[in-house]
Amino acid sequence: MGGTGGVALAGGGAWVGSTVAAQPAAAAAEAAIGGLTTPPAYAPSGRRPKYRRATWSQQFQTSHGWNAGGTGTASANANDTSVFVRGTQSVRVTTNGTGKQSYVRRTGMTAQNMTGKMIRLVFRVDDVANLSKLVFYMGSGSLANYFSWTFHAHSTTAANYVQSGEWVTVHLQWADVTSAAGTYSISAAGSPSTKTGFTDMSFAVYDNAGGPVTYRLQAVELVPDTATVFPKGVVSITFDDSHKSIHDLARPVMDSYGYSGTVYNIADAIGTGSFLTVGQMRSMQDFSGWEMAGHSYANATHTASYPKLTAEQADDDFRKLREWLVGNGFSSEHFAYPHGAFQKTSDGVPVDLIASRHFTTARSIISETIESFAPAMPYRLKALTGINDGSGIGGTALSKVTGAGGRLDRCVNSGDWLILCLHKVVEGTPATSTEIGKAGLTALMKAIDDRGIPVLTVEEAMASYT
The missing domain is CATH 3.20.20.370 (Glycoside hydrolase/deacetylase)
Incomplete structure (x- = not known):
């Protein structure tokens, strides 16, 4: 990892704090676990799934071609070298505290076939206090046609998948798609009308209108989905x-x-x-x-x-x-x-x-x-x-x-x-x-x-x- 990437957690997430990130990896790992360095008598075997290699990947390094925007954006740096978990940079965006959509987006890309694939996102929210929700859009025609996934709605009481200052990994599958627009539709059984021809992608963040949110996008990728092993789930x-x-x-x-x-x-x-x-x-x-x-x-x-x-x-x-x-x-x-x-x-x-x-x-x-x-x-x-x-x-x-x-x-x-x-x-x-x-x-x-x-x-x- 480069820069202030942080201590990697199993499955692609990481815990990053300003004091931890500046230390060597071994020392940071010890600090992150609160000084609990003695191995337990019955440690896990580590039989975790192998890392899924991406069939298509955007890691937001130099000349990535994505743009930050939206009426909810106050400022952005498309090539931010201060905090990242891959390569040497990520995209940094700060919302304006109005509850409007802020996004990192690219349209007009080479068409993607999403059959047998799911979307992998790697991102971080510096402080979730004012976070409302996260939505991902994928479509065509400059997003005149799209499917969307509302993959996080922030709670003020329950445990949240997205927590402050952590690099988080999320998988979006076709079984989770929440809405469609334009020429796209979702059947009564929850199936999308198409899984091919996608040229546009947008990672969107909404604050709760109580103040700004700073988020960082590190990767948008396509990886083999669950159906490649279990065709019926x-x-x-x-x-x-x-x-x-x-x-x-x-x-x-x-x-x-x-x-x-x-x-x-x-x-x-x-x-x-x-x-x-x-x-x-x-x-x-x-x-x-x-x-x-x-x-x-x-x-x-x-x-x-x-x-x-x-x-x-x-x-x-x-x-x-x-x-x-x-x-x-x-x-x-x-x-x-x-x-x-x-x-x-x-x-x-x-x-x-x-x-x-x-x-x-x-x-x-x-x-x-x-x-x-x-x-x-x-x-x-x-x-x-x-x-x-x-x-x-x-x-x-x-x-x-x-x-x-x-x-x-x-x-x-x-x-x-x-x-x-x-x-x-x-x-x-x-x-x-x-x-x-x-x-x-x-x-x-x-x-x-x-x-x-x-x-x-x-x-x-x-x-x-x-």
């Missing part, structure tokens, strides 16, 4: 929190379809109250092929979430959890953040960086776009959560997944890795968004089966690219 069915109902109600339903799931477990809860026992976990793993993954070691950690802890406390809980899983015969190296929270610890260390010391992936509950192969950032896996067949209880209505043009249709027609996050299964009608009825779960499994979408555990899915 792939689904992973995951359950959080170790509820006993996963064994008693979910397992029999999924057994009837030959499906295995991933359970993200709280070690402290196992063998207590209405939670799984070690024996039930082993039975599911050994006789039905389920994956027993990690969610937290201590109940108190799950309740608080890792960002409320110091880096040392978080690392200790990760270590105990990993040792507990290995010590009880569970082979999974995968993890899910309690409440989906992977922001910085109370003393300023990114939780996903600490997770990488102990696990091979970590799953969030962010679903602005659906996950891909290979994942853009394995320690921020995206998942659709709150799926239920209730009424008036919030979450994600089951019909949004199983209905026409829903997530399953988009998965089978365009290809993606659809990670579903469930919690408790109930016999009757669910009362909260963290419950799904047995009837609803059965309907979900049938909908997946009817479409012929393969179902893999997270561990199995990741093995497809290692």
Whole structure:
């Protein structure tokens, strides 16, 4: 890396701070992990997917030919050498705080065929305090015709995929396209009217009209998409929190379809109250092929979430959890953040960086776009959560997944890795968004089966690219 590129994270992201970026790589890595330099007893194997080589790439080096503009732009430097993560420069743009569109754009390029490809973006927002949303446009006729992806809408309360001062990698697949204009259209099943002939691209940023945002664009690339390995996409069915109902109600339903799931477990809860026992976990793993993954070691950690802890406390809980899983015969190296929270610890260390010391992936509950192969950032896996067949209880209505043009249709027609996050299964009608009825779960499994979408555990899915 050159200049102030920062410390690279798995999957293409990086954490960059002004004090860290100026140090040699080894020292910066130590500083970024908060001084936690002793290797854990059970470190992850590192079985991560290989880096996907781009079939077309714009890395924004000298003479790149893209222009910054839009009514929301205050200033820009198309050849900024102060902060970058590839080569010797990136594009820097600062918005004007009006909520209007600011962009980095090029039109009239050689036409691209996007069949079997997805878009890879590498970018950074210096401070997300005033960020509203990020949108990517791809089209023709100087963008008179376009498809768009709204791939980030910033939240003031929940964990955000895009965080201040970090280089972020995002994959945009056809299953995630949000709108069309001009001669382009999206079918009722969520399929684009064309995947060829694209000459125009635009990376757009909107602030929240509360102040300016400075962003930096490093790469726009095309890489092979999920459909090149899974033509119908792939689904992973995951359950959080170790509820006993996963064994008693979910397992029999999924057994009837030959499906295995991933359970993200709280070690402290196992063998207590209405939670799984070690024996039930082993039975599911050994006789039905389920994956027993990690969610937290201590109940108190799950309740608080890792960002409320110091880096040392978080690392200790990760270590105990990993040792507990290995010590009880569970082979999974995968993890899910309690409440989906992977922001910085109370003393300023990114939780996903600490997770990488102990696990091979970590799953969030962010679903602005659906996950891909290979994942853009394995320690921020995206998942659709709150799926239920209730009424008036919030979450994600089951019909949004199983209905026409829903997530399953988009998965089978365009290809993606659809990670579903469930919690408790109930016999009757669910009362909260963290419950799904047995009837609803059965309907979900049938909908997946009817479409012929393969179902893999997270561990199995990741093995497809290692």
